[in-house]
Amino acid sequence: xxxxxxxxxxxxxxxxxxxxxxxxxxxxxxxxxxxxxxxxxxxxxxxxxxxxxxxxxxxxxxxxxxxxxxxxxxxxxxxxxxxxxxxxxxxxxxxxxxxxxxxxxxxxxxxxxxxxxxxxxxxxxxxxxxxxxxxxxxxxxxxxxxxxxxxxxxxxxxxxxxxxxxxxxxxxxxxxxxxxxxxxxxxxxxxxxxxxxxxxxxxxxxxxxxxxxxxxxxxxxxxxxxxxxxxxxxxxxxxxxxxxxxxxxxxxxxxxxxxxxxxxxxxxxxxxxxxxxxxxxxxxxxxxxxxxxxxxxxxxxxxxxxxxxxxxxxxxxxxxxxxxxxxxxxxxxxxxxxxxxxxxxxxxxxxxxxxxxxxxxxxxxxxxxxxxxxxxxxxxxxxxxxxxxxxxxxxxxxxxxxxxxxxxxxxxxxxxxxx
Ligand code: SF4
Ligand code: ZN
Numbered sequence: 001x002x003x004x005x006x007x008x009x010x011x012x013x014x015x016x017x018x019x020x021x022x023x024x025x026x027x028x029x030x031x032x033x034x035x036x037x038x039x040x041x042x043x044x045x046x047x048x049x050x051x052x053x054x055x056x057x058x059x060x061x062x063x064x065x066x067x068x069x070x071x072x073x074x075x076x077x078x079x080x081x082x083x084x085x086x087x088x089x090x091x092x093x094x095x096x097x098x099x100x101x102x103x104x105x106x107x108x109x110x111x112x113x114x115x116x117x118x119x120x121x122x123x124x125x126x127x128x129x130x131x132x133x134x135x136x137x138x139x140x141x142x143x144x145x146x147x148x149x150x151x152x153x154x155x156x157x158x159x160x161x162x163x164x165x166x167x168x169x170x171x172x173x174x175x176x177x178x179x180x181x182x183x184x185x186x187x188x189x190x191x192x193x194x195x196x197x198x199x200x201x202x203x204x205x206x207x208x209x210x211x212x213x214x215x216x217x218x219x220x221x222x223x224x225x226x227x228x229x230x231x232x233x234x235x236x237x238x239x240x241x242x243x244x245x246x247x248x249x250x251x252x253x254x255x256x257x258x259x260x261x262x263x264x265x266x267x268x269x270x271x272x273x274x275x276x277x278x279x280x281x282x283x284x285x286x287x288x289x290x291x292x293x294x295x296x297x298x299x300x301x302x303x304x305x306x307x308x309x310x311x312x313x314x315x316x317x318x319x320x321x322x323x324x325x326x327x328x329x330x331x332x333x334x335x336x337x338x339x340x341x342x343x344x345x346x347x348x349x350x351x352x353x354x355x356x357x358x359x360x361x362x363x364x365x366x367x368x369x370x371x372x373x374x375x376x377x378x379x380x381x382x383x384x385x386x387x388x389x390x391x392x393x394x395x396x397x398x399x400x401x402x403x404x405x406x407x408x409x410x411x412x413x414x415x416x417x418x419x
Contacts, residue, residue, distance in 0.1 A: 206328030288336025
């Protein structure tokens with residue numbers, strides 16, 4: 001048993017217990033980013049010669065140079081050198097910044113990349129918290145929690161507007177490269193998927209299989225993340241799932257994946273087809289961001305997000321539906337998904353893809369609009385496809401939405417019957 005103790009030399013209390021704490025405007029000494037000042041954060045891989053372990057630098061004014069309630073720009077660049085560090089791990093480490101900074105009492109962080117927002121409370125300031133302590137936190141946590149891949153860490157902070165803007169331009173090139181890297185990954189050009197069994201703590205037979213084109217249903221584990229997590233902790237809950245011996249190419253079924261799932265579901269799940277929800281779909285634990293559910297009368301599916309409290313055409317709300325499909329059981333016609341999966345070329349591929357979506361909450365539709373429009377164009381469904389999906393303003397009764405779908409000539413109506 002390995003016990004790690006948080007000993008981070010900052011003048012405020014520090015630990016996961018403070019993660020949920022917010023710093024309200026009236027309690028803050030200073031804020032950064034949040035679309036008010038330029039701000040960004042970046043973790044990047046660097047060579048051994050450019051990283052001096054433990055070096056923390058600040059250019060520009062510190063927080064004692066601003067009046068109470070003021071704002072400053074802030075750039076955070078964390079350079080990592082490690083013999084086993086890879087650029088693909090950068091986003092995994094970068095996302096930890098959010099957690100680590102929130103561990104400090106009186107420090108509040110939301111967002112990521114170049115849409116981050118940080119506040120330091122009056123109380124933390126009064127106790128002597130200064131900007132370099134952000135670096136102290138990141139150094140201590142990245143070194144201890146990623147010991148297997150991180151050999152040296154240095155943190156560069158800047159509050160100087162010109163410099164922050166210039167650095168941010170460079171950071172944006174990193175972000176764009178990462179997005180491009182994820183975008184070109186496809187299920188076809190890898191030979192390994194990754195499992196995630198984190199949720200077995202409450203859904204003991206549940207196994208998520210994360211594919212390049214299918215994010216974990218909680219929305220926070222991509223294939224790159226799972227792969228990185230496996231490299232970082234080979235005995236952890238992300239394991240390689242070999243992709244061998246195809247049984248059903250269209251449905252997305254491989255003998256080796258079935259074997260893995262059978263073993264790791266304690267023998268309860270015999271087979272899984274990744275590209276359909278109608279036959280042997282992936283199981284759902286309980287933390288899916290959204291839920292896909294068959295609407296037989298419309299020859300399609302509805303998709304409802306967790307935030308939507310209202311009724312759906314399935315005659316149930318999200319929470320009622322979630323209660324009936326969660327827990328790690330396989331329920332054909334129903335499946336939990338991550339929101340980003342809607343943008344995947346593999347989204348319900350074997351069932352007819354995006355064209356099967358007949359209903360979704362209006363706010364969710366707006367949130368996903370850019371992604372949906374791009375995918376609809378790729379699938380030849382037309383730019384206006386999104387507006388042919390019914391929502392609660394059309395109705396939550398099947399008859400109401402069916403009339404709308406006919407009027408809009410929704411493509412699901414001319415697809416082959418679902419069963
Ligand atoms: Fe892992 Fe997310 Fe799946 Fe849970 S829902 S097992 S955390 S990928
Ligand atoms: Zn889960």
